[in-house]
Structure formats: structure tokens, C-alpha cells
Amino acid sequence: MDDESSSDSKDGAISPISGDSPSTGGGKSGDEEGRSSKTHLPNWSGSLWQDGNRKSAFQPYRQQTTVLTNLQRGNIQTLTPVLEPLDVSMHHRAGQGELSEEDFQEEVDIDEVDASGLTPLHWACFYGQLPTVQLLLQKGASINKEGKEGETALHLAAANGHHDTLKALLSKGADVDHVDENSNTALMYAAFGDHPHCVNELLVRGADFTMKNINNDSVLGIAIDRSSSQAQAVIENHLLSLLSHTK
Template sequence: MDTRESSNEEKDIKPLVSANISSTGDVPTDLASGPKKWSPGAWQDGNRKSAFQPYKQTLGTVLTNLQRGNTQAETPVPQETDINFHTRAGQGEITEADIKNEESVDVCDNEGLTALHWASAYGQIATVQLLISFGAEIDKLGPEGETPLLLAANGGHHDVVRLLLNEGANVNHTDDVGNTALMYAASGNHPHCCNELLLRGADVTMVNHCNDSAYNLAVDYNSNLALAVIENYLLTLLGASN
């Protein structure tokens, strides 16, 4: 995991999907560097797309109003009754016995996410390893086409990204709006993840449905560390072609 970006990880695990949304005016919400580990469906706007995604549709900026901080999510800290197989995976607290007690290692929560999605989103490397050892599907799709690799890249969890790639994760998989793991890592300013993905075959020329590449997203989101990695990679390619 990117040490600088993950040093403030909280013990409290926020629900990956929350239905409690409220609109406010210009509430600051820094999803890339804030202390909370927000993840795939924690915020949603009228277009359904989550703040997790480097996504734009009719907007002129890289992310939705939600990602610019114009919408605040009311995501309560889970109470004891909220703790289940999936949230415990996000906390890194499941055991072999817990997995065996489930009907399948890939059992989905109410939003279509598996324990591997949760563990990857929160950078729980030991839990990711355990789930994989029980046959968890590496490229299992979430409700918006997100795979565990995309969630790990979004969170800057370099060690999880590397493990998933070693286990055969599709480095160039795209979610429902065309975003790749490299795009998530670039928009979140996660240089180690960007480097790992590029070394493992990530296609820097791919664009999402809004015609944004990982490079464009890094520029638009002021992700300077990630941008430097991508630029160095491009310079290396140019040098190799000469």
C-alpha cells in the first residue's frame, strides 16, 4: 500500500454503499487524501455514479459535483449489529472458519460486492490472501463493473494491487463507464500503484466513456506524483522507440 496515502487508516469501516444521502452547499470532501477510507458506493448523485469513480458525464470537470465536495454523505459508523462477513473482511478480521460458514467465498452483500471487494478496498492484504486461498474470484464484478483490483487501485493499496495482479487480475479491465485501475490510481495520486500497473501492462492510451485517459485525469486532478510516474513511463516508451 502507498505508505503516505494510507497512514491515516481508521479502524471504523464505512459501508461500501449507503442510501443516506443529503445535498448541501460546497461541503469540502477530499476523497483522495482524507483520513477516511471511503469506497465504491459511499456517495451517489442523481446520475447514480458514485464518487468513487473518476467519472464525468455532462460536467466539465474530471469528477462529479459529489467529488468536488458539493454533496455530503451521511455515512454512520457501523454499530455492532452492522458487523457481518463483508464488513469484517474490510476490517481484516475474518478467519478460515468464517469463510467456511458462508455458502460461498464469493457470497455477495446486498449491493453485489464480495468479501474480496471489501478487503481490497480497505487494503487488508492478509484477508485478501486468505480469500484467494479459498478460491475467491479475482475479477468478480461489482454492481458498476468494479473489480477488486479497481478498488485497491482507488485506495492506493500497492501491496494488494501487486497481489491481485500476481493472481491474474485483468490489469486493463474497465468498469461500466470505461475506467481502468490505472485511471483510479492516477486520479487518486497513487504513484506506487501507477508504477506497478504500468509495469504489469496497463494501457496508458485507454480512455473512458468521457474520453479521459489516466494522464488526463492525473492532470485535471492535480495528481502530481502519479503524473510524474506516467510521464516517466511515456518518456521511456519514446526512448525505446528511437
């Protein structure tokens, strides 16, 4: 199975992270072979999110019992048993990068949603399964379809630093400034996870860095509060570049 060629990591140089595969079938994630799913977007720890009455940003999956949530968190004991091939849904197979042309020889609902409102494209983008993403888009998958929390495929690719997947989505017309139900953009997700390649790609493609979410946080503020040093540097360099061109 082919996999994505580049992804962002937080510590030090940008490099692959090795670990056990998060997929139910023992397959490998899309960015690098053996990479674990390292980005579960947690509750914000800053002071603005300490009020329990406020909606916490960066929780695209609040359904605690879904397979995808468990895969994100590495809760192996809560995963569903390994399914037989005939029982594996298109969503699971998309997340494992196991879809092929043969799966579309008969008419299928390519945008069918699971219990969390997620399509096969969402799953493939969350795990950086680039060839599967390309196949789904070729077959007409809705690129800007929202999950239950307003998240799109672009949000999920950005959240996990899947740079090549993110580029593929943007090249096919993904809405760069689409907001989830908390007004978070893909750029905010990328900055939250300190994924500089994704941050840079989104900025180059025209992402609006002045937008704010429901807690009045800008992407630069998020990067600073999260100590996302690489993302912060990319944003600041972008701002300096814009200022230099206005002189």
C-alpha cells in the same frame, strides 16, 4: 491483525495518514494502523462532467444507503450500530481484516454479494486488508467478479492506493485493463487518487495507458485535470522510457 506495508498518499512524500478507523467494529484499516478511509471517489469537477446528463466517472458506489458508502465518507451518524460478533457478515469482517481459516471450515459462498453487488474480496481490497485478500484468493474467491457498477477488486485497491493489495491481485491474474461501466480502468482510478506506487505497478504490469473512458479521458488527462502530480510524473516518465527504447 497484520496490515499492508505500503500505500500512496497525495500530499508531499508518500507516507501513512493517521486517523480514526472507518470500520464498524472499531478495527483498523489494512494499510496502516489507525488510517482513515480517505478516498471517496467524488463527482468529477472538470468541465466534461458539468453536464448533468452525462454519467459521472469515478463513482463506484452510488448506493447512498449502503454501509460501505457511509464508511467511505466518514458519515458516522449514518453508520449502522456496532453489531454483535455473531451478526457481523463476512463482508464486514473482510473489510476489517478479521477473517481466518476457521471461517472456511464449513462450506460458504465465498463470492456472496451484498446489496451493492460486492463480495468479501471487494471489501477486503477496498480497505487494503492484505492477509484477508490472500486468504480469500487462496479459498477460490473470484478475482475479476464485478460489482453493480462494473468495478472489480483491482479497481478498489487502486482507488485507495493499496499497493501491496494491488500487487497481490495482479500476481493472481487480475485483469489489469478491466473496465467499469464507465470504461474506467484501475490505472485511471489510481491516477485520479494520485497514487504513484499503484500507477507505476499497473504500468509495469502492462496496463494500457492509451485507453479512454466514456468521456474520452485518458489516464494522463485525468492526472493533469486532477492535479495528481505524482501520478502524472510516473506516467510521463513511463512514456519517456518507452520513447527512449524506440530510438
